[in-house]
Every structure is written in structure tokens, then in C-alpha cells.
Amino acid sequence: MHRLSSGDVSLDTSVILDFSATDRLDLLLDVFAGRMLLSDFVQAELASTGIKLSDFEVVKLDSDEQWNFFNDLRKAKPGLGAGELGALTVARFRNATLLTNDKPARQMAETVGVAYSGGIGVLECCCETGKLSGKEAVALLDNMITAGARISEDLVANFRRTVLNE
Amino acid sequence: MKEVIGNNIKKMREIAGISQEAFAEKLDVSRATLSAIENGHVAIDSSKLLQIAQILGRPVSDFFEEKAEALALLYRAAEDAVAPVDTQRSFERFCKAYRELEEIVGVQDALLPAPEYSYFPEVHSRPQQFASQVAASERERLGLGQRDPIENIFKLLDEQGVRIFRQGMPNHEVYGLSAFSPRYGLCVFVNQANTLERQTFSLAHEYGHLLMHRSFYQARKPFAGLDKNHEMEEMAQTFAANLLVPELGLREVFMRDVGENTIGIEDIVFLKRYFRVSVDMMLRRLKDLRLISQADYNHLLEEVNKRRVDETKELAPMSSEPVEAWEELSRFWHLARKAALDELVSLGKLAQWLGLNVVEMRKKIQEWQKEVSFAQA
Numbered sequence: 001m002h003r004l005s006s007g008d009v010s011l012d013t014s015v016i017l018d019f020s021a022t023d024r025l026d027l028l029l030d031v032f033a034g035r036m037l038l039s040d041f042v043q044a045e046l047a048s049t050g051i052k053l054s055d056f057e058v059v060k061l062d063s064d065e066q067w068n069f070f071n072d073l074r075k076a077k078p079g080l081g082a083g084e085l086g087a088l089t090v091a092r093f094r095n096a097t098l099l100t101n102d103k104p105a106r107q108m109a110e111t112v113g114v115a116y117s118g119g120i121g122v123l124e125c126c127c128e129t130g131k132l133s134g135k136e137a138v139a140l141l142d143n144m145i146t147a148g149a150r151i152s153e154d155l156v157a158n159f160r161r162t163v164l165n166e
Numbered sequence: 167m168k169e170v171i172g173n174n175i176k177k178m179r180e181i182a183g184i185s186q187e188a189f190a191e192k193l194d195v196s197r198a199t200l201s202a203i204e205n206g207h208v209a210i211d212s213s214k215l216l217q218i219a220q221i222l223g224r225p226v227s228d229f230f231e232e233k234a235e236a237l238a239l240l241y242r243a244a245e246d247a248v249a250p251v252d253t254q255r256s257f258e259r260f261c262k263a264y265r266e267l268e269e270i271v272g273v274q275d276a277l278l279p280a281p282e283y284s285y286f287p288e289v290h291s292r293p294q295q296f297a298s299q300v301a302a303s304e305r306e307r308l309g310l311g312q313r314d315p316i317e318n319i320f321k322l323l324d325e326q327g328v329r330i331f332r333q334g335m336p337n338h339e340v341y342g343l344s345a346f347s348p349r350y351g352l353c354v355f356v357n358q359a360n361t362l363e364r365q366t367f368s369l370a371h372e373y374g375h376l377l378m379h380r381s382f383y384q385a386r387k388p389f390a391g392l393d394k395n396h397e398m399e400e401m402a403q404t405f406a407a408n409l410l411v412p413e414l415g416l417r418e419v420f421m422r423d424v425g426e427n428t429i430g431i432e433d434i435v436f437l438k439r440y441f442r443v444s445v446d447m448m449l450r451r452l453k454d455l456r457l458i459s460q461a462d463y464n465h466l467l468e469e470v471n472k473r474r475v476d477e478t479k480e481l482a483p484m485s486s487e488p489v490e491a492w493e494e495l496s497r498f499w500h501l502a503r504k505a506a507l508d509e510l511v512s513l514g515k516l517a518q519w520l521g522l523n524v525v526e527m528r529k530k531i532q533e534w535q536k537e538v539s540f541a542q543a
Binding site: 012013014017021039040041044045046048049051060061062063064067068070071074078079080081082083084086102103104105148150 | 167168170171209210211212213225226227230266269270509511512513514515516517518523524525528529531532
């Protein structure tokens, strides 16, 4: 079973944008129905874009412990924005997997021991559960990249090999 | 952390001039709750923090600064004109973004600090002469000599590490803002809604303040406008006039190309184009240097005004191409591109710095990626 097939996920903006840009936000809903957590910082970033996501729980940060963690991340990686910091903090305190395609956010998750995955993880999960065929998933990933998704070439090559059995 | 956040909320609320009572009402909390948050007794929740950031026009990260360094802003405006708060905040965001980008890209110490020519009223008895001398010294330091016009002052000062931010502001009467702090350096905002000639002058004027009046920016007052008759304003005017149109250079060109003949509109247009300044500024400079009489000045100004559509338009305007080309290649945009393409910053952070939403930011990064791919192909 794919590791994303159970448990909560904390989404950051990058993954939502990648699925939205290819008109496949429905896949996020299919795979993560009732398991999507959205930091209100991510929600604020999306507010001005017109992107509508549904069936998610908005998570607020409200304890000093959470704010300390948020600030430690901010200081350790000044290149992270409030959305990514919020998503990472939510992942940590709700024991969820961070879903991001953002390299600095993934690096930070690795450093602080927060489980993370990204758009490719979601596509793998879709293949495993039969929501997409291997070919469809690869085509969708290509479309995401054309639309501006930033995913490492190694991960893309590895994904193609795995799902197409190349 | 709750103490730091609370203290920053209080400080920024006070800077914005909002009472605790009015602020509590805007946030839909009791004054006692707000007081507990500001005093660090209660941790704020993120939805309220977002609301506060929006009301005060500040990025969320500002509330986490343990030793927040205030940026004192000085602005140049027509009488009674005030720079909108949005503009002040955009400018502050730019100054901070610039510094953070330098740190993230790792080039923060690449530039020598600009010199400081401090003006002390008790030592320098003639402020205008002092300002002229500073302009002459600065021209020498920048390798301009005392004759030639400045090809592109935006590019020149950008290369010196001055952080220049151009943005349109609906109020034409506010010409420029400047800011200085040891951490964020020398920063100038130029109102893009004005003519390019006025923008050029505003940049030189603000640069003059930054060179001569740096201690003013370290004062506690975070924001202040100066009356146009204030001594500091007059000094900055003199500095800008001498920097852009050096006396020696103007006298030479004037003697060579106008000489003893009667001066006409074409001569003024030629001179303003040569030195890349406004027609008004050129007329004033010619009068101040006594190259034309008061009567000639009045007559020529009348002639200029007859030809002008309205006061916001420039006669024989300079081309915007060099400034646009500079902007495209400016140091700030280079740092932003590098940070984005090397994935040193997240999409959200870049969007916040550049004042875009995440979708717009993503499109911009895609454009930058395409430029690089094309260059590599």
C-alpha cells in the first residue's frame, strides 16, 4: 500500500497549483477525501488566486509551542514563505505528511524529520488505486511540468520508469 | 514566542497610529484580549495574525522579528501631499526583500557601503555650498568628472548598491521616498506615475538625502515628510541639480552651442535632452548660474507652458527605453531570478517579496525558465 493511502496530509500551495493548473484538483479530493489539512496561511495564499479546493480542514496555529516551531523553521530557512512554514508546522503537530513540490520546503521537512511527499507521490497513489493508468499519470505529470510544476528531473525519470515499467 | 509576536503587534499598531480600542474592534476581540496578546500573556491564533498582517499591511514574518530594525522613511512631496500607507508598505517590503535576497543568494557583502557626507549645522555654515561640494565629490568618486551628463542614473546608482524601487503611485504630488538602516542599506522609492525627468531628479534628490542626512534616518520617528522650504530639502535639491547638471559642463555646452545669441526654446530643449532633466529644472539651473536673466527665464517659462498640454507632461520627453532596460537587468531582479531558478526560495516567499499572488509568481518563474532554456539552446 502506498504510504499516502492513509493518514492526514498537510498541503502546501505548490501541489494545489500543480493539480489546479491541469484541471485535476478532483484527484486530490479522490485520494485524500476527509484527510486534507490546510494551514490557514496556505488558505490565505490561495485566496487571491480564485482556486477553489473543497473537503479540507483548515488548521490554525494557536499555541506557543507551534509558534516556536514555526519561527525556528523561519530562521533556519529564510527562503520559506508563511504558507510553507504553516504547512510544515501543521504536518508536524498533526502528525501528517507534508505534500509539497517546493524544494526548500522538502529540504526543511527532511531536516526536521517531517514526512513529506509531492505531486509524484499523489500520482503514484492514483496509479496504485486504479484512478489513473501509468500512461495517464505520466501524461498528467508532463502537463503539470509544462504548466510550471517544478519537480526534480531525477524524480520524474524514476516515476516514468516505475509506472511504465520501462 | 508569544511575547515577541505580541510586542511586535503592539509596536506596529502604534506606528500605524491605531488605538488599542479601535484595533480590538477591527479584530472583533475585546480590548482585554488584545491587551493580553500584546503583552505576551496569550498566544495569538494564526487567523488573527493573518488579519492583523492584512490590516497593518505587513508580511507575517515581520511579527517574528526579535530585534526588528525600524526603517525610517523620508519623503519628498509637494506641499500637504502624503505618500499612501500602501506605498510605504510596498517600499518597506522591497527594502527588506532586497536584503533577504542578497543573504539567500550569498552576495550580501559584495558591495562597498556608499559614503556618508554628514552635514553638521554647527560646522558647515553654508548648507547649499556644502551640498554642491558633495555633488562634485560624488561625481568624482563615481568617475563622472565635472562635465558630462549622466547616461542613466538608475543604472549608475543600482551598480553602487542603492536599492531603487519604481512603482506608480496615484498621487503625482509625492515624488519619492528614501529609507536607510544599517541592515537594509540605502533605499529609494521613485513614483513611476511622474515623468521620467521628474523620476530622475527624485532619485538624485533622495540619494542626496541618503549621503548628507543619514543620521536623520536613524531617528526614532519612523516616517516623516519635509516641507519643501526645509533646509534639508533645499540641500537635496541643490545636490540633485549639481549632480545631474554640473556647472562646468553646463557652462561649456552653453557657451559652445548658445553663446551670445538670444536663447530660444530649441536651445532649452537641446540642453534638457543633453543632461536628461526636465525643462523646468534646466531653466532654473540656467537662471541660478546666471547664464540667463530673470526676464529670459520668465519669458522662456511662459513659452514652455504654452506648449505643454498640462503640468504633468514634459516637453520633448526623454525615452523610457534605457530605464526600462535597466529595470529588466537591475540587481534586484537578477537576485530574484537567481533565487527562483536555483530554487533557493519557495514560491510563496517570492510571491510575497514581489507583491504577486502565487499563480502570477509561478507564471513569472516559468517565463524566467524559458529565457534561460532559450539562452542554453
